[in-house]
Amino acid sequence: MSLKGLSSAVRKLDVMRFVKALIFAVTVMTLAGLSSLSAAQAKAPINAVATVGMVADAASAIGGDHVKVEALMGTGIDPHSYRQTRSDVVKMGRADAIFANGLFLEAQMEDLLLKLQKRKPVFFIGETIESEKLEGSTAYTGRYDPHVWMSPSLWQGAVASVTDAFISMDPENEQDYRDNAKAYLAEIQELADYGAKILKTVPKDRRVLVTAHDAFTYLGRDFDLDVVGIQGISTNSEAGLQRIEMLVDLLVDRKVTAVFVESSVSERNVRALVEGAAAKGHAVDVGAELFSDAMGQSNTYEGTYIGMIDHNMTSIARALGGEAPLRGMQGKLGAGH
Numbered sequence: 166m167s168l169k170g171l172s173s174a175v176r177k178l179d180v181m182r183f184v185k186a187l188i189f190a191v192t193v194m195t196l197a198g199l200s201s202l203s204a205a206q207a208k209a210p211i212n213a214v215a216t217v218g219m220v221a222d223a224a225s226a227i228g229g230d231h232v233k234v235e236a237l238m239g240t241g242i243d244p245h246s247y248r249q250t251r252s253d254v255v256k257m258g259r260a261d262a263i264f265a266n267g268l269f270l271e272a273q274m275e276d277l278l279l280k281l282q283k284r285k286p287v288f289f290i291g292e293t294i295e296s297e298k299l300e301g302s303t304a305y306t307g308r309y310d311p312h313v314w315m316s317p318s319l320w321q322g323a324v325a326s327v328t329d330a331f332i333s334m335d336p337e338n339e340q341d342y343r344d345n346a347k348a349y350l351a352e353i354q355e356l357a358d359y360g361a362k363i364l365k366t367v368p369k370d371r372r373v374l375v376t377a378h379d380a381f382t383y384l385g386r387d388f389d390l391d392v393v394g395i396q397g398i399s400t401n402s403e404a405g406l407q408r409i410e411m412l413v414d415l416l417v418d419r420k421v422t423a424v425f426v427e428s429s430v431s432e433r434n435v436r437a438l439v440e441g442a443a444a445k446g447h448a449v450d451v452g453a454e455l456f457s458d459a460m461g462q463s464n465t466y467e468g469t470y471i472g473m474i475d476h477n478m479t480s481i482a483r484a485l486g487g488e489a490p491l492r493g494m495q496g497k498l499g500a501g502h
């Protein structure tokens with residue numbers, strides 16, 4: 166064989182190899198394409214947006230693998246005054262479903278949510294609770310108190326409606342949603358039982374919860390604590406001073422050992438309470454900061470619904486002279502308890 170003949174034979178062999186490789190590659194790519202297409206058709210998760218973290222926590226627990234949930238408001242955000250950003254509008258526009266607490270919690274977003282409801286599923290989960298179980302709002306006449314997550318038993322009702330929402334959108338996976346909901350509701354029941362157990366140990370005459378914000382009415386109702394709000398009192402006015410005096414008397418008479426404040430309350434009012442009580446020979450501490458309308462940092466225990474309420478109930482029980490484990494219901498609470 167000449168040199169030329171050899172090289173052409175090699176080339177022929179190369180071409181055949183190349184063609185074979187090409188056929189193989191095209192087959193693999195086609196198969197991969199087909200399989201990813203069918204996987205996408207069967208398993209595209211529902212793209213859900215939630216307003217507050219507590220609602221997102223429920224949607225994500227019940228949706229499981231079938232749902233992707235994003236919360237618009239993170240830790241430290243006040244939902245009463247929050248107004249949607251431009252990127253929130255984009256997210257809600259793209260979402261398959263939107264979950265809100267409702268009951269006018271998201272007061273500044275309500276109009277937009279109602280408008281969106283004409284185009285896509287928007288669920289106000291707090292509004293599925295029977296109205297006989299709700300209290301009136303202290304902020305808006307004619308409306309209900311929206312802080313329903315503060316009562317684990319009330320919240321169970323709201324959470325159950327998330328299950329129906331997902332089943333209506335994705336009936337094929339009904340059983341998964343029901344199983345997830347059952348597990349999540351059982352966890353909330355455990356939380357309710359824990360709260361009842363530890364808050365029962367607070368001495369009878371000290372069962373007063375003095376807080377900054379009117380968010381704790383349902384918690385007080387469930388666990389037999391009198392709730393007194395100190396928001397919006399001005400020490401500059403006669404009425405404000407009288408109210409401070411009345412609160413000091415209450416703290417002294419009821420032997421209340423702690424008040425709970427948030428950053429929204431002026432230091433001055435808190436100091437007036439603590440000093441007023443001290444002048445009457447009664448020591449009052451400033452208790453741990455409670456989570457009212459937002460959960461803790463994401464990726465922490467307090468950044469979950471269970472952790473948030475565990476923190477509140479454990480902090481209240483301990484500060485008011487009751488008995489509760491330092492690290493809470495599951496031993497997961499962070500330092501500072």
Ligand SMILES: [Zn+2]
Pocket residue numbers: 245312378379380457458
């Ligand atoms: Zn609130």
